[in-house]
Amino acid sequence: MRVDIGNTLAATATPGVSRATLDRLDDRVAAAHERIRRGRDEREHGYAALALPDDADPAAVRAATDGFDPAAVLVVGIGGSALGASTLAAALPAPDDAPPVHALDNVDPAHAERLLDDLPLDETVVNVVSRSGTTAETLANFLVVRDAMRSAGVDWTERTLVTTGDAGPLRRLADRHDLPTLRVPDGVPGRFSVLSPVGTAAAALRGADVEALLAGARSAAAGLSGSLFETPGYAYGAVAHALDRRGATSNAMVPYAEALEPFAEWFAQLWAESLGKDGLGQTPLRALGATDQHSQLQLYRAGRRDKLVTLVRPAERDAGLPVPDVPEDVRYLDGASLGDLLDAEFRATEASLAAAGRPSVRVELDRLDARSVGELLYGLEAACVLVGELADVETFTQPAVEWGKTAARGLLGADGEAEREAAAAVAAKERLVVDGD
Amino acid sequence: MRVDIGNTLAATATPGVSRATLDRLDDRVAAAHERIRRGRDEREHGYAALALPDDADPAAVRAATDGFDPAAVLVVGIGGSALGASTLAAALPAPDDAPPVHALDNVDPAHAERLLDDLPLDETVVNVVSRSGTTAETLANFLVVRDAMRSAGVDWTERTLVTTGDAGPLRRLADRHDLPTLRVPDGVPGRFSVLSPVGTAAAALRGADVEALLAGARSAAAGLSGSLFETPGYAYGAVAHALDRRGATSNAMVPYAEALEPFAEWFAQLWAESLGKDGLGQTPLRALGATDQHSQLQLYRAGRRDKLVTLVRPAERDAGLPVPDVPEDVRYLDGASLGDLLDAEFRATEASLAAAGRPSVRVELDRLDARSVGELLYGLEAACVLVGELADVETFTQPAVEWGKTAARGLLGADGEAEREAAAAVAAKERLVVDGD
Structure with missing residues (x-):
């Protein structure tokens, strides 16, 4: 896995990070890595993952x-x-x-x-x-x-x-x-x-x-070091954290591969549930390239400057056969395959965000195989744990969902005191109804 | 369609809207409605929808x-x-x-x-x-x-x-x-x-x-009036706009029905591409109830106070048969159907957001039938057009996506000047690569 953070640098993007910021952050990454390594070695809760x-x-x-x-x-x-x-x-x-x-x-x-x-x-x-x-x-x-x-x-x-x-x-x-x-x-x-x-x-x-x-994940695990400049997952986490603190409070995960659409949902849970606490946490957005260029890109490129866009692709893929019988209206498609078109859109979208001064990260796998997917998933887990360390949040708990579970049990008739109280709070709902009928 | 904005009131939520805010907004809704009505009657671009x-x-x-x-x-x-x-x-x-x-x-x-x-x-x-x-x-x-x-x-x-x-x-x-x-x-x-x-x-x-x-949509169209207190779609749009300006810069669309999962994607395009311009625009989040209670709710309830949550459900649905053979560990499920559980979770989640002081709107259809879906889709289109009027943006254009299309054509070999220039900008990408190999 390769992570290219060039388009998050302050020379390109607002919000952006300077080289000096990255160097300063790298000291904190080193300390966080020691904490993570110890937790992993001792199989502490969460770090055991x-x-x-x-x-x-x-x-x-x-x-x-x-x-x-x-x-x-x-x-x-x-x-x-x-x-x-x-x-x-x-x-x-x-x-x-x-x-x-x-x-x-x-x-x-x-x-x-x-x-x-x-x-x-x-x-x-x-x-x-x-x-x-x-x-x-x-x-x-x-x-x-x-x-x-x-x-x-x-x-x-x-x-x-x-x-x-x-x-x-x-x-x-x-x-x-x-x-x-x-x-x-x-x-x-x-x-x-x-x-x-x-x-x-x-x-x-x-x-x-x-x-x-697992071999891919093991290779990513072996590659964890005390420097973001040597560890793709940490580079991603450190930059996501720095941008979050500089106003990029959302993070759009945009794989350019249909096979990675559920991966974007997996990432959204990882990021939201681990980091969304104490009034903090970057909001994950789930998207899909190239499809969402026709849905979300307008917002990413021209909306508030509160988004990091993460573009994921395999460096190699079977591009398919050339599109047949191309009409003259779209002659530029002549000789191109669907894969060529997808790749051109990936690079064009990345550049279009940069041209608008919006930060993006490129995450590149060698190809869509089991080993590369192992590297990707492990790398992003490491990134998430790193962000938790840098932000000082409890990465491995999810306390805010308990109240709702208790209330749902209460509504279904569970007769504990907490359940009864929560169910009563549900019934006390404030109403201001506008009815179309 | 009914829209309940009770849980967006400042008494419950931060950010929230006061009754005085709503009354003031209602004057602007009246003016915006006149603009929308005229555009619709004259089939102006966009309003024609x-x-x-x-x-x-x-x-x-x-x-x-x-x-x-x-x-x-x-x-x-x-x-x-x-x-x-x-x-x-x-x-x-x-x-x-x-x-x-x-x-x-x-x-x-x-x-x-x-x-x-x-x-x-x-x-x-x-x-x-x-x-x-x-x-x-x-x-x-x-x-x-x-x-x-x-x-x-x-x-x-x-x-x-x-x-x-x-x-x-x-x-x-x-x-x-x-x-x-x-x-x-x-x-x-x-x-x-x-x-x-x-x-x-x-x-x-x-x-x-x-x-x-179409009959459902026609009924919603006939119901558009100059007051947010009479028009569900306008109530939704006005509150979303007011909350956006008060810091709820994201809007999570959470239908509690699998059949409405693509609807959340449709809404995300409607909202993002229409309103995401000039550095403005609420970011749509796509979610699904009850599933995403186990993924996104921690963030919605305990993360930054920058989110409105929109909960959608049919008021009536076939709840299915009681869950059979319930073990004693979860006795509260005895006699409950999947539909009962889903409904309890809907209400519990809504109340859990309110208990944490987070704004949410309840959008309720009579049932999941064609007429109600027509009301829903038309109502949200009207909401979106209203927000565009209130925010003074060009709701019906998407200028920010053109640069990327031009660049992609250039990368595929189109030989216009704009295409060549854009393709050259793509090639000039800033790089800072962290490689795991």
Whole structure:
């Protein structure tokens, strides 16, 4: 992975960073790296995620998944228990006949019903993922899925892979029915779990090269050093942090590859949930190149100067055949392939932001293969942890979501005191309704 | 459609608006409404979009689409020429056997190839959409698709529906091969064209009720008045504008329905491209309830106070059956359906934002049907046009994207002077590369 921060320099962009700023920041990066290295070596909560390339056990994932040969994979999880699997399923190369991966990561009854109607349940593997086993959405969805399998005469115990912690209802279920089980690693928050079985099981079911993914991540891990000028992930994190403090309070993640569209969602969770606390945190925007040039670029280039744009691409890709039968109105397309057009748009968009004095970073993978994706994901996790250190926030917790969970339980009738109080607060809502009828 | 702005009041939220602010704003809304009404009545550029519920000719759409009975629909377009179709295809009810709608709205060669491999080309209708007929991505994709049909022995002239303007290569093509053709209406920018054939053709091919969609939009159009307290779309626009000026420079659109996920992308284009200019414009964030409670809510509730959250839901939906076999760890789920859980989470999230003093708006549809979706889309278009008036920006242009298009043409070898200059600027890029290898 290469990170080019040239277009964030103050000579080009406003907000921008000077070389002197980068040199000063590099001292803080060195100190932060020591903290990160220690946390990783001692497997402290959260920091343990950066040890996953070594700690993850791909053989266990293979052992749990090799017995299946599904026509489809259904991941039942939410947030960090689904986004990693979706990211890898889309980004990693797989055989032509690899099963599609669907995520049931919402509790929309119409959507769940349609998905279950469309899936060949007798040839689907269900991978239910929840560390606690008590995540409301995940458990509810799994129970609905299991019921649908039973109703379809499918033996769900033959088609269910459980990824969970050491206790809770999913662990009990797995023990009772002797289901294949993978363990959510200790000390790794969901949004940092993509390299663990939480993310890799679905990829393995597609026949993707999980070993190469981990090898790429290991190489990025080995490359972490005390200098942003030597470590792509730290270069990205340091610049994102410096720009955030200088007014770029949003960060648009724009991969130029359809296969990386879920990756942008994964990044959005990583960034938002890790750094969005204490009134701080850069807001991640999810976009896709070249498509969103026709949707978001006007704003990025001419709106408020509060955005960093992160452009991601593979340096090499199969560009496809030349576009055939080009009419004379667009003669410049003659001889160009879709890949040539996409590449020209990538470079033109990057330059168009620079010409408007807007900061952007170029993140470049060698190509879209498992190894490069491993480098990318690890590099951005390291970037996120670095930003947390530089901003002095608690990167690995998410305390602000608890109140809503308590209130939802209260609304559904849970009778604890906290639940009753929160439910009462929901009922006290301020109203000012404008009705069209 | 109902819009509840109670949780944006200063008594609840920071930033927030006071009742006095709303009253003052209402005078400006009255003046803006006069401007909007005049523009609509005289079919001025852009404002003409608000006349579409009357001007759109659903019979023409039916006539152009009735001859097809496809197994799949492929929309070839980009930006406003694809997002409206995708939005309606997902949001409008359709028969169980309605064909899926795919959008080829990027120039990723691997993605295009996979999509063409997966589609039954001899049973697919291709709807190619470009007003000028010269949009690079759309034309290139269409030529690739046509070539694939020819290679598969499919008569593409029997399976292609063209939506374009009065001139250009697509119009010539349609004339030469006598293809069914729909006309992009005059004076309607792509991002405001969802109610025109640009958006409705694919929905009609699915058998959706385009007439009811337009009837809902007509009802919203008839309801536009000079007061934000009487017009839901204006209430939304006025509050979004007031909050933007008070620091809520981002606006998270969070529908609680999977069928409205593309709607959030449609809104993001509408808002970003219309209002993102002159250093202004609220940044749209695309999210999905309840899923993104496990990804973005931590940031929305505890990050910077720079966000408005817009929560959208149908007031009524089929909640589904109770979740079966609930284990005792989560007894509060006993008797609840997925819909009950989703509804509890909607209300709990809304209250959790209010408890943290964060502004949110509730947008409520009667139900997820064509009429309500028509009200929603028209209401938000009216909101957007109102914000443009209140902020004094040119709502209906997108000048900042031209430079990049010119540069991309230059990189592909177009030999105009502007193209050569822009391509040279691309080559002059500032570099500061951190390499992991």
